[in-house]
Amino acid sequence: MDASNATNEILNPLAYISGNGTVYIRVYNSNGCYAIAKVNLTVIPPKRSAVLADKTICIDARTNLDAGPGYQSYLWSTGATTQAITGVGVGNYWVILKDNGCSVKQLVSVKKAEDPVISEIEISNNTATVHVKGGKSPYQYAVDSPANWQDSNVFTGLSRGQHIFYVKDSYNCTPVSVEVTVPNLINTITPNGDNKNDYIDYSALGYKENLSFVIYDRYGNKIFTGDKFNNYKWDGRHFDKKISTGTYWFHINWNEPNKEKTPIKYSGWIMVKNID
Incomplete structure:
Protein backbone atom coordinates (compact mmCIF):
# COMPACT_ATOMS: atom_id res chain seq x y z
CA MET A 1 0.00 0.00 0.00
CA ASP A 2 2.85 2.40 0.85
CA ALA A 3 4.46 1.74 -2.53
CA SER A 4 1.15 2.36 -4.32
CA ASN A 5 0.50 5.59 -2.41
CA ALA A 6 4.16 6.71 -2.48
CA THR A 7 4.20 6.97 1.35
CA ASN A 8 6.65 5.84 4.08
CA GLU A 9 9.49 6.08 1.61
CA ILE A 10 12.90 4.59 2.49
CA LEU A 11 14.94 7.76 1.97
CA ASN A 12 18.38 6.13 2.03
CA PRO A 13 18.17 2.52 0.86
CA LEU A 14 21.94 2.15 1.03
CA ALA A 15 21.79 2.62 4.82
CA TYR A 16 18.50 0.89 5.53
CA ILE A 17 18.61 -1.30 8.65
CA SER A 18 16.05 -4.06 8.97
CA GLY A 19 15.40 -7.45 10.39
CA ASN A 20 13.62 -10.20 8.50
CA GLY A 21 10.82 -8.59 6.54
CA THR A 22 9.53 -7.33 3.23
CA VAL A 23 10.04 -4.10 1.27
CA TYR A 24 8.36 -2.91 -1.91
CA ILE A 25 10.11 -1.07 -4.73
CA ARG A 26 8.73 1.08 -7.51
CA VAL A 27 10.55 0.23 -10.73
CA TYR A 28 10.22 2.86 -13.52
CA ASN A 29 10.90 2.57 -17.22
CA SER A 30 12.00 5.35 -19.57
CA ASN A 31 8.42 6.44 -20.14
CA GLY A 32 7.78 7.03 -16.45
CA CYS A 33 5.63 3.97 -16.06
CA TYR A 34 6.27 1.81 -13.03
CA ALA A 35 5.61 -1.55 -11.50
CA ILE A 36 5.89 -2.60 -7.85
CA ALA A 37 8.37 -5.29 -6.96
CA LYS A 38 8.29 -7.22 -3.70
CA VAL A 39 11.62 -7.97 -2.00
CA ASN A 40 11.86 -10.35 0.94
CA LEU A 41 14.69 -9.50 3.35
CA THR A 42 16.35 -12.41 5.14
CA VAL A 43 19.01 -11.55 7.69
CA ILE A 44 22.03 -13.82 7.68
CA PRO A 45 22.96 -14.28 11.39
CA PRO A 46 26.58 -13.51 12.27
CA LYS A 47 28.76 -16.55 12.70
CA ARG A 48 30.58 -16.04 15.97
CA SER A 49 33.47 -18.26 16.99
CA ALA A 50 32.43 -20.92 19.46
CA VAL A 51 36.02 -21.72 20.44
CA LEU A 52 37.36 -18.22 21.09
CA ALA A 53 37.06 -17.55 24.83
CA ASP A 54 38.62 -15.37 27.53
CA LYS A 55 41.79 -16.71 29.12
CA THR A 56 43.52 -16.20 32.47
CA ILE A 57 47.32 -16.24 32.65
CA CYS A 58 50.14 -15.12 34.94
CA ILE A 59 50.98 -11.44 34.59
CA ASP A 60 54.29 -12.09 32.81
CA ALA A 61 53.12 -15.06 30.73
CA ARG A 62 52.04 -15.30 27.07
CA THR A 63 49.26 -17.29 25.42
CA ASN A 64 47.59 -18.00 22.06
CA LEU A 65 44.15 -16.95 20.81
CA ASP A 66 42.46 -19.12 18.18
CA ALA A 67 39.18 -18.18 16.47
CA GLY A 68 38.82 -21.59 14.86
CA PRO A 69 38.69 -22.63 11.19
CA GLY A 70 36.01 -22.07 8.56
CA TYR A 71 35.96 -18.31 7.98
CA GLN A 72 36.60 -16.46 4.74
CA SER A 73 38.94 -14.03 6.49
CA TYR A 74 40.25 -12.92 9.87
CA LEU A 75 41.40 -9.51 11.06
CA TRP A 76 42.76 -9.17 14.60
CA SER A 77 43.26 -6.00 16.60
CA THR A 78 46.99 -6.75 16.41
CA GLY A 79 46.82 -6.49 12.60
CA ALA A 80 47.20 -10.25 12.08
CA THR A 81 45.02 -11.91 9.43
CA THR A 82 45.55 -15.50 10.54
CA GLN A 83 43.16 -17.91 12.26
CA ALA A 84 45.17 -17.64 15.49
CA ILE A 85 47.57 -15.20 17.09
CA THR A 86 50.41 -16.31 19.33
CA GLY A 87 52.47 -14.89 22.18
CA VAL A 88 49.92 -12.34 23.41
CA GLY A 89 49.97 -10.98 26.94
CA VAL A 90 47.35 -9.66 29.34
CA GLY A 91 44.96 -7.28 27.58
CA ASN A 92 41.78 -6.87 25.52
CA TYR A 93 41.64 -8.00 21.89
CA TRP A 94 39.13 -8.32 19.04
CA VAL A 95 38.86 -10.16 15.76
CA ILE A 96 36.65 -9.48 12.73
CA LEU A 97 35.40 -12.76 11.31
CA LYS A 98 33.98 -12.84 7.76
CA ASP A 99 31.62 -15.61 6.72
CA ASN A 100 29.23 -15.83 3.78
CA GLY A 101 30.00 -12.23 2.91
CA CYS A 102 29.07 -10.95 6.40
CA SER A 103 31.43 -9.89 9.16
CA VAL A 104 31.18 -9.92 12.93
CA LYS A 105 33.52 -8.31 15.46
CA GLN A 106 34.20 -10.55 18.47
CA LEU A 107 35.88 -9.35 21.64
CA VAL A 108 38.16 -11.50 23.81
CA SER A 109 40.16 -10.77 26.98
CA VAL A 110 43.36 -12.21 28.39
CA LYS A 111 43.11 -11.62 32.13
CA LYS A 112 45.73 -11.57 34.87
CA ALA A 113 45.47 -14.48 37.30
CA GLU A 114 44.46 -13.32 40.77
CA ASP A 115 47.24 -13.93 43.27
CA PRO A 116 46.42 -16.10 46.28
Whole structure:
Protein backbone atom coordinates (compact mmCIF):
# COMPACT_ATOMS: atom_id res chain seq x y z
CA MET A 1 0.00 0.00 0.00
CA ASP A 2 2.85 2.40 0.85
CA ALA A 3 4.46 1.74 -2.53
CA SER A 4 1.15 2.36 -4.32
CA ASN A 5 0.50 5.59 -2.41
CA ALA A 6 4.16 6.71 -2.48
CA THR A 7 4.20 6.97 1.35
CA ASN A 8 6.65 5.84 4.08
CA GLU A 9 9.49 6.08 1.61
CA ILE A 10 12.90 4.59 2.49
CA LEU A 11 14.94 7.76 1.97
CA ASN A 12 18.38 6.13 2.03
CA PRO A 13 18.17 2.52 0.86
CA LEU A 14 21.94 2.15 1.03
CA ALA A 15 21.79 2.62 4.82
CA TYR A 16 18.50 0.89 5.53
CA ILE A 17 18.61 -1.30 8.65
CA SER A 18 16.05 -4.06 8.97
CA GLY A 19 15.40 -7.45 10.39
CA ASN A 20 13.62 -10.20 8.50
CA GLY A 21 10.82 -8.59 6.54
CA THR A 22 9.53 -7.33 3.23
CA VAL A 23 10.04 -4.10 1.27
CA TYR A 24 8.36 -2.91 -1.91
CA ILE A 25 10.11 -1.07 -4.73
CA ARG A 26 8.73 1.08 -7.51
CA VAL A 27 10.55 0.23 -10.73
CA TYR A 28 10.22 2.86 -13.52
CA ASN A 29 10.90 2.57 -17.22
CA SER A 30 12.00 5.35 -19.57
CA ASN A 31 8.42 6.44 -20.14
CA GLY A 32 7.78 7.03 -16.45
CA CYS A 33 5.63 3.97 -16.06
CA TYR A 34 6.27 1.81 -13.03
CA ALA A 35 5.61 -1.55 -11.50
CA ILE A 36 5.89 -2.60 -7.85
CA ALA A 37 8.37 -5.29 -6.96
CA LYS A 38 8.29 -7.22 -3.70
CA VAL A 39 11.62 -7.97 -2.00
CA ASN A 40 11.86 -10.35 0.94
CA LEU A 41 14.69 -9.50 3.35
CA THR A 42 16.35 -12.41 5.14
CA VAL A 43 19.01 -11.55 7.69
CA ILE A 44 22.03 -13.82 7.68
CA PRO A 45 22.96 -14.28 11.39
CA PRO A 46 26.58 -13.51 12.27
CA LYS A 47 28.76 -16.55 12.70
CA ARG A 48 30.58 -16.04 15.97
CA SER A 49 33.47 -18.26 16.99
CA ALA A 50 32.43 -20.92 19.46
CA VAL A 51 36.02 -21.72 20.44
CA LEU A 52 37.36 -18.22 21.09
CA ALA A 53 37.06 -17.55 24.83
CA ASP A 54 38.62 -15.37 27.53
CA LYS A 55 41.79 -16.71 29.12
CA THR A 56 43.52 -16.20 32.47
CA ILE A 57 47.32 -16.24 32.65
CA CYS A 58 50.14 -15.12 34.94
CA ILE A 59 50.98 -11.44 34.59
CA ASP A 60 54.29 -12.09 32.81
CA ALA A 61 53.12 -15.06 30.73
CA ARG A 62 52.04 -15.30 27.07
CA THR A 63 49.26 -17.29 25.42
CA ASN A 64 47.59 -18.00 22.06
CA LEU A 65 44.15 -16.95 20.81
CA ASP A 66 42.46 -19.12 18.18
CA ALA A 67 39.18 -18.18 16.47
CA GLY A 68 38.82 -21.59 14.86
CA PRO A 69 38.69 -22.63 11.19
CA GLY A 70 36.01 -22.07 8.56
CA TYR A 71 35.96 -18.31 7.98
CA GLN A 72 36.60 -16.46 4.74
CA SER A 73 38.94 -14.03 6.49
CA TYR A 74 40.25 -12.92 9.87
CA LEU A 75 41.40 -9.51 11.06
CA TRP A 76 42.76 -9.17 14.60
CA SER A 77 43.26 -6.00 16.60
CA THR A 78 46.99 -6.75 16.41
CA GLY A 79 46.82 -6.49 12.60
CA ALA A 80 47.20 -10.25 12.08
CA THR A 81 45.02 -11.91 9.43
CA THR A 82 45.55 -15.50 10.54
CA GLN A 83 43.16 -17.91 12.26
CA ALA A 84 45.17 -17.64 15.49
CA ILE A 85 47.57 -15.20 17.09
CA THR A 86 50.41 -16.31 19.33
CA GLY A 87 52.47 -14.89 22.18
CA VAL A 88 49.92 -12.34 23.41
CA GLY A 89 49.97 -10.98 26.94
CA VAL A 90 47.35 -9.66 29.34
CA GLY A 91 44.96 -7.28 27.58
CA ASN A 92 41.78 -6.87 25.52
CA TYR A 93 41.64 -8.00 21.89
CA TRP A 94 39.13 -8.32 19.04
CA VAL A 95 38.86 -10.16 15.76
CA ILE A 96 36.65 -9.48 12.73
CA LEU A 97 35.40 -12.76 11.31
CA LYS A 98 33.98 -12.84 7.76
CA ASP A 99 31.62 -15.61 6.72
CA ASN A 100 29.23 -15.83 3.78
CA GLY A 101 30.00 -12.23 2.91
CA CYS A 102 29.07 -10.95 6.40
CA SER A 103 31.43 -9.89 9.16
CA VAL A 104 31.18 -9.92 12.93
CA LYS A 105 33.52 -8.31 15.46
CA GLN A 106 34.20 -10.55 18.47
CA LEU A 107 35.88 -9.35 21.64
CA VAL A 108 38.16 -11.50 23.81
CA SER A 109 40.16 -10.77 26.98
CA VAL A 110 43.36 -12.21 28.39
CA LYS A 111 43.11 -11.62 32.13
CA LYS A 112 45.73 -11.57 34.87
CA ALA A 113 45.47 -14.48 37.30
CA GLU A 114 44.46 -13.32 40.77
CA ASP A 115 47.24 -13.93 43.27
CA PRO A 116 46.42 -16.10 46.28
CA VAL A 117 46.79 -14.39 49.66
CA ILE A 118 48.17 -15.93 52.84
CA SER A 119 45.31 -14.82 55.07
CA GLU A 120 46.53 -16.25 58.39
CA ILE A 121 49.16 -18.51 59.93
CA GLU A 122 48.43 -20.47 63.09
CA ILE A 123 51.42 -21.69 65.10
CA SER A 124 51.21 -24.19 67.93
CA ASN A 125 54.52 -25.15 69.48
CA ASN A 126 56.61 -26.08 66.42
CA THR A 127 53.70 -26.69 64.01
CA ALA A 128 52.40 -24.06 61.61
CA THR A 129 49.14 -24.12 59.62
CA VAL A 130 48.96 -21.77 56.63
CA HIS A 131 45.53 -20.46 55.58
CA VAL A 132 45.03 -19.09 52.06
CA LYS A 133 42.27 -17.27 50.21
CA GLY A 134 41.89 -16.03 46.63
CA GLY A 135 43.59 -17.38 43.55
CA LYS A 136 42.45 -20.73 42.19
CA SER A 137 42.68 -23.89 44.25
CA PRO A 138 44.20 -26.38 44.71
CA TYR A 139 47.12 -24.68 46.42
CA GLN A 140 50.64 -25.91 47.06
CA TYR A 141 52.82 -24.94 49.99
CA ALA A 142 56.52 -24.75 50.85
CA VAL A 143 58.65 -23.44 53.69
CA ASP A 144 62.05 -21.70 53.54
CA SER A 145 62.59 -22.61 49.86
CA PRO A 146 60.14 -22.49 46.92
CA ALA A 147 61.33 -25.88 45.75
CA ASN A 148 59.95 -28.66 47.93
CA TRP A 149 56.21 -28.23 47.41
CA GLN A 150 53.55 -30.11 49.33
CA ASP A 151 49.76 -30.34 49.13
CA SER A 152 49.28 -30.01 52.88
CA ASN A 153 49.11 -26.57 54.50
CA VAL A 154 50.56 -27.95 57.77
CA PHE A 155 54.28 -27.84 58.60
CA THR A 156 55.71 -29.69 61.59
CA GLY A 157 59.08 -29.78 63.32
CA LEU A 158 59.82 -26.11 62.68
CA SER A 159 62.81 -24.62 64.43
CA ARG A 160 62.51 -21.39 66.41
CA GLY A 161 63.24 -18.19 64.56
CA GLN A 162 62.43 -16.82 61.10
CA HIS A 163 60.74 -18.92 58.42
CA ILE A 164 59.39 -18.01 55.00
CA PHE A 165 56.16 -19.70 53.89
CA TYR A 166 55.39 -19.91 50.15
CA VAL A 167 52.08 -20.55 48.39
CA LYS A 168 51.14 -20.99 44.74
CA ASP A 169 47.81 -21.85 43.16
CA SER A 170 46.78 -23.95 40.14
CA TYR A 171 47.93 -21.24 37.70
CA ASN A 172 51.50 -21.94 38.90
CA CYS A 173 52.49 -18.27 38.85
CA THR A 174 55.28 -16.73 40.93
CA PRO A 175 54.62 -17.86 44.53
CA VAL A 176 53.48 -15.45 47.21
CA SER A 177 55.41 -15.55 50.47
CA VAL A 178 55.33 -14.37 54.07
CA GLU A 179 58.22 -14.30 56.53
CA VAL A 180 57.11 -15.32 60.02
CA THR A 181 58.72 -15.52 63.43
CA VAL A 182 58.29 -18.81 65.29
CA PRO A 183 58.87 -17.64 68.89
CA ASN A 184 61.20 -19.30 71.33
CA LEU A 185 59.12 -21.54 73.57
CA ILE A 186 59.47 -21.90 77.33
CA ASN A 187 57.26 -24.68 78.67
CA THR A 188 58.01 -24.25 82.36
CA ILE A 189 58.65 -21.31 84.69
CA THR A 190 59.55 -21.42 88.37
CA PRO A 191 59.05 -17.84 89.63
CA ASN A 192 60.96 -18.18 92.93
CA GLY A 193 63.33 -15.26 92.50
CA ASP A 194 66.46 -17.24 91.68
CA ASN A 195 66.71 -15.59 88.24
CA LYS A 196 66.30 -18.95 86.54
CA ASN A 197 63.10 -19.39 84.51
CA ASP A 198 61.37 -16.82 86.71
CA TYR A 199 59.11 -15.52 83.94
CA ILE A 200 57.90 -16.00 80.41
CA ASP A 201 59.20 -13.24 78.15
CA TYR A 202 57.93 -12.29 74.70
CA SER A 203 59.35 -8.77 74.66
CA ALA A 204 61.45 -9.80 71.64
CA LEU A 205 58.18 -9.65 69.65
CA GLY A 206 57.45 -6.10 70.79
CA TYR A 207 58.15 -4.71 67.32
CA LYS A 208 55.30 -6.73 65.79
CA GLU A 209 52.09 -4.90 64.95
CA ASN A 210 49.04 -5.41 67.20
CA LEU A 211 50.92 -7.77 69.49
CA SER A 212 48.65 -9.42 72.05
CA PHE A 213 49.80 -11.90 74.71
CA VAL A 214 47.15 -13.54 76.94
CA ILE A 215 47.33 -16.30 79.61
CA TYR A 216 44.30 -18.48 80.46
CA ASP A 217 43.68 -21.08 83.14
CA ARG A 218 42.31 -24.51 82.29
CA TYR A 219 38.75 -23.20 82.59
CA GLY A 220 39.33 -20.54 79.98
CA ASN A 221 39.52 -17.64 82.43
CA LYS A 222 41.88 -14.87 81.44
CA ILE A 223 44.48 -14.30 84.16
CA PHE A 224 47.07 -12.12 82.44
CA THR A 225 47.42 -9.81 79.45
CA GLY A 226 50.87 -8.91 78.21
CA ASP A 227 51.30 -5.43 76.75
CA LYS A 228 53.93 -2.74 76.24
CA PHE A 229 53.46 -1.56 79.84
CA ASN A 230 54.64 -4.87 81.31
CA ASN A 231 56.97 -5.47 78.34
CA TYR A 232 55.14 -8.70 77.47
CA LYS A 233 56.58 -10.54 80.48
CA TRP A 234 54.71 -12.72 82.98
CA ASP A 235 56.02 -13.98 86.32
CA GLY A 236 53.21 -16.39 87.22
CA ARG A 237 51.06 -13.90 89.15
CA HIS A 238 47.44 -12.88 88.95
CA PHE A 239 46.68 -9.48 90.49
CA ASP A 240 50.09 -9.62 92.24
CA LYS A 241 49.30 -12.99 93.80
CA LYS A 242 51.07 -16.21 92.96
CA ILE A 243 48.85 -18.56 91.02
CA SER A 244 48.53 -22.25 91.80
CA THR A 245 51.06 -24.64 90.38
CA GLY A 246 49.61 -26.13 87.20
CA THR A 247 49.36 -25.95 83.43
CA TYR A 248 48.15 -22.76 81.74
CA TRP A 249 47.39 -21.89 78.13
CA PHE A 250 48.48 -18.83 76.25
CA HIS A 251 47.73 -17.13 72.95
CA ILE A 252 49.95 -14.63 71.17
CA ASN A 253 48.58 -12.73 68.19
CA TRP A 254 50.24 -10.20 65.95
CA ASN A 255 50.40 -8.93 62.37
CA GLU A 256 53.57 -9.40 60.41
CA PRO A 257 55.05 -6.10 59.16
CA ASN A 258 54.42 -6.84 55.48
CA LYS A 259 52.11 -5.33 52.88
CA GLU A 260 49.32 -7.81 53.66
CA LYS A 261 49.68 -7.39 57.48
CA THR A 262 49.40 -11.18 57.73
CA PRO A 263 47.71 -12.22 61.00
CA ILE A 264 49.68 -14.72 63.10
CA LYS A 265 48.08 -16.77 65.87
CA TYR A 266 50.50 -18.54 68.17
CA SER A 267 49.26 -20.83 70.94
CA GLY A 268 50.86 -23.11 73.48
CA TRP A 269 50.92 -24.20 77.10
CA ILE A 270 53.16 -23.52 80.06
CA MET A 271 53.71 -25.22 83.36
CA VAL A 272 53.93 -22.81 86.31
CA LYS A 273 55.67 -24.20 89.42
CA ASN A 274 55.28 -21.68 92.19
CA ILE A 275 57.84 -22.71 94.79
CA ASP A 276 58.20 -20.59 97.95
